[in-house]
Amino acid sequence: xxxxxxxxxxxxxxxxxxxxxxxFDAEVRPYLVHDMVRYQLAARxxxxxxxxxxxAVAGGGKKPFKQKGTGNARQGTVTAPNHVGGGVAFGxxxxxxxxxxxxxxxxxxxxxxxxxxxxxxxxxxLSELKLDSISTKSxxxxxxxxxxxxxxxxxxxxxxxxxxxxxxxxNVKVLRADGVNVYDVMKYxxxxxxxxxxxxxxxxxx
Numbered sequence: 157x158x159x160x161x162x163x164x165x166x167x168x169x170x171x172x173x174x175x176x177x178x179x180f181d182a183e184v185r186p187y188l189v190h191d192m193v194r195y196q197l198a199a200r201x202x203x204x205x206x207x208x209x210x211x212a213v214a215g216g217g218k219k220p221f222k223q224k225g226t227g228n229a230r231q232g233t234v235t236a237p238n239h240v241g242g243g244v245a246f247g248x249x250x251x252x253x254x255x256x257x258x259x260x261x262x263x264x265x266x267x268x269x270x271x272x273x274x275x276x277x278x279x280x281x282l283s284e285l286k287l288d289s290i291s292t293k294s295x296x297x298x299x300x301x302x303x304x305x306x307x308x309x310x311x312x313x314x315x316x317x318x319x320x321x322x323x324x325x326x327n328v329k330v331l332r333a334d335g336v337n338v339y340d341v342m343k344y345x346x347x348x349x350x351x352x353x354x355x356x357x358x359x360x361x362x
Contacts (some may be wrong), residue, residue: 158274162281162351167301170283173351175274176358182271185264189272191257192265192338201253210235210243267361269341280348285309287317295321299328308344310336312352333357 158181162171175181210216216235223230237245273279280302287294295318299307306327311318314332322330329340333356341347349357 160274160279160281162283163302164283165285165298165301173281173354175354176362179267179358179361180270180274180279182264182267184268184272184275186268188261188265189268189338189342192262192269193342195255195257195262196337196339198253198255203251203253205248206250207244207247209245209247210237213241213243216242263361265338266336266341269338270347270357270361273341273347278346280304280307280346281354282348282350284352285311285318285348285350286315287321290317290320292321292324295328296325299325302348304328304346304348306344307346307348308340309348310353310357311350312356334360 158175158177160173160175160180161169162173164170210233213235216233220231220234221228231239235242237243270279285298307329309318309322309328309330310333311330312333319330322328327344329344331337331340333353336353336357
């Protein structure tokens with residue numbers, strides 16, 4: 157079994173915990189992580205870019221000039237793309253960029269991301285993470301104590317004091333265990349979990 161040291165907020169060793177190897181010490185599959193990151197970023201795209209084609213431009217009901225005898229090329233409407241103020245040919249239209257990814261792939265990708273942080277020795281487990289009040293300074297002291305330049309902090313339940321204290325820190329993000337995702341795990345160099353978050357992740361992924 158994979159083992160990790162559990163610390164308190166003062167960086168004192170409290171105990172040692174065994175981690176589920178299926179979740180935290182599995183084979184890292186970079187191609188699955190890549191697919192999952194693409195899936196997440198594609199789903200975030202708005203896909204609202206658009207422009208008017210020749211059917212959407214106002215006017216153009218009348219033939220601009222007669223077919224023959226003017227010396228000009230024949231024209232049927234002023235909304236054609238070759239006219240100034242006409243519609244755009246092959247322009248962007250609103251679309252959905254999301255694509256399907258199997259549930260098993262999503263699960264294995266998250267296990268790979270978590271396992272990569274454990275195998276790189278960039279996983280820190282805390283016995284608990286609590287603050288008496290909303291204080292960015294207090295939260296930053298905890299982060300600095302563990303010498304984390306950037307980190308994803310995962311807590312097991314709603315904790316307004318911690319969540320609001322961290323939101324002004326540039327390179328730190330706090331998530332609840334049910335919101336952990338591959339993109340955020342890979343975006344931050346370090347992963348910090350509370351023991352409660354570890355239990356929830358193992359319960360959901362093992």
